[in-house]
Amino acid sequence: MxxxxxxxxxxxxxxxxxxxxxxxxxxxxxxxxxxxxxxxxxxxxxxxxxxxxxxxVGGEPVAAFGKHEHIRRLYSLDKALTKEELEAFGERIGKIDPRPVEYTVEYKFDGLTVCLTYEGGKFKGAATRGNGVVGEDVTAQVLTVKSFPLTVDYSGVLEVQGEAIMRLSALKKYNETAAEPLKNARNAVAGAIRNLDPKVTAARRLDIMFYNVNYMSSGTLKSQTDCVEFLKAHGFKVHPFLRVCKNLEEVYAAIEEVDRTRGDLDILTDGAVVKVNDFSVREELGATDKFPRWAIAYKFEAEEVTTLLKDVVWQVGRTGKLTPLALLDPVELAGATVKKATLNNYGDIVRKGVKKGARVLVRRSNEVIPEILGTTETGEGCEEILPPETCPSCGRPLSEIGANLFCTNRDCRDRVIYSVTNFCSKDGANIEGFSEMTAAQLYDELGVKKFSDLYALEKESLLKLEGFKSKKADNLLKNIAGAKKIRFRNFLYALGIENVGKKTAGDLAKRFIDIEALQNAKVEDLTAMDDVGETVAESIAGYFRDGENRAEIDRLFSLGVEIEYEKTAEEGVFVGQKVVLTGSLSQFTRGEAEEIVRRLGGEPQSGVTKTTTLVVAGEKAGSKLDKAKALGIKIIGEEEFKSLING
Ligand SMILES: [Zn+2]
The missing domain is CATH 1.10.287.610 (Helix hairpin bin)
Structure with missing residues (x-):
């Protein structure tokens, strides 16, 4: 003994x-x-x-996981993705407690949260977080982990919380001999802990990094630093990185440090955890029904993972541009399964060394579509990816414009289907119940190739389509007719101009008084706007230079489509004003400027009189300006005029 x-x-x-x-x-x-x-x-x-x-060793496989009720609720944390969101977190705290607050910053490990219970100094069991109140009993699985104590020098009831992780080196080693390689460390952990057979868990050689004492029946801890010291003193594994910060600036600096160093770690991390250090302050802050107010998980916006690139397919978009789409071996990334990723163009493929059968680094940022950052491994079996010679949709030759390949065939099936679908979308003409499938049917059966064709549809021909009964045809026609009045910004978005998304469409609608003014805009007028660069300006000007595009817009109008402009005379900034324009303006012709004044409720005048209320003076303004000065009439320059009309 x-x-x-x-x-x-x-x-x-x-x-x-x-x-x-x-x-x-x-x-x-x-x-x-x-x-x-x-x-x-x-x-x-x-x-x-x-x-x-x-x-x-963990023992025999279990039939099912038992339930474990946590002594105290285990919270999940609210997330911040930007510095602004972090500051908002600090502001919320400041509203409850205006005194300076001390914070701690730790790594946020990406694994599976587990909670360990001790009684009378002995390990009693382990559970997953579950819904925070009840978790699954994973004692047999956690027992295979070597990095936590079976006995502690604490005689009361104790619940400690940590993150079960699989070290990246352990993952690599495991995958070298595994029949079925594990995709990433986080999946590996979840799959190991939530596996009924503890032998599977044991084979993955997990660790647990501890960071919290969830409950203790006697004695008190005063702060996070105190808590970490307690864990260390009782034999629990704690990561040495812990920064104590006096304010949010220091917190942010610590987060940046985490971001810089996390790549060197042998553990998968996806962010930093920021907590209020002092427990008495935490008590005061309390929790919402979902999260504690005293802690936040700062997640780095992008997460990366490598996977196998199976193939690249070329897609024709609404503007005829061909975009390569990478088909990937499905992989878990930032909480979603990623199967596809975008590449920009052929040059992008060459630059990134992307090949069929290569391992590629994929990033999923806060945007929806994941992107390929580069290639990590190319073996012998890898296959070169070549640009297509003809359009994958219509088979016609392609044009190279800038770095991109375009199908210039206006009747190209895919191109038409995407552009018509875009036209009908919510941010466009907003035709209810119109889908990509509808666009395909209309193209294939009725030869609908232009937006204007939609407004010329007849019930009789719709009834020939598969699945179109009388009611469905009526509904579609009703919805199309109902979408004849289109807000200016929506109309511009609906046109599907290259590089013009929702935001730019909105900006253009605000800047230009009507479609004619926009059609006549020069590249310089466009680049003068915030957020419009050379490329975007060229796309817009190029679109309206094209005779067929202009003819299509006219056809839409002749079929009853109307644009609802953003600013109407009743709410315009010049309501009740008599306005004289003098001198030359750099961005408007005299006629354009007068039209703007009229649209915004004002009355343009040709000469300055006592009734004049406003004079807009451009370069080389002459006698009219002198007269206005003599009469004490308000005078503004072109810049002020522009800011008035842009609201
Ligand atoms: Zn084509």
């Missing part, structure tokens, strides 16, 4: 040095010899001490 006690103590000390401190003091061989001796003794005596390392 005495020998057994000594063996257990020695083995536990070695394990602690090895797994918790990362500082082994004996060889595996020496450890194994002592371990074997312990197993023999336990067999002989039929006894096993509470903290014997032989308990860590």
């Amino acid at each position: 005495e020998r057994m006690r000594r063996l257990v103590d020695t083995l536990n000390r070695y394990a602690y040095e090895y797994y918790v401190l990362d500082a082994p003091t004996v060889s595996d061989k020496e450890y194994d010899a002592l371990y074997d001796e312990l197993v023999r003794l336990e067999k002989q005596t039929g006894e096993r001490l509470a903290d014997s390392p032989t308990r860590r």
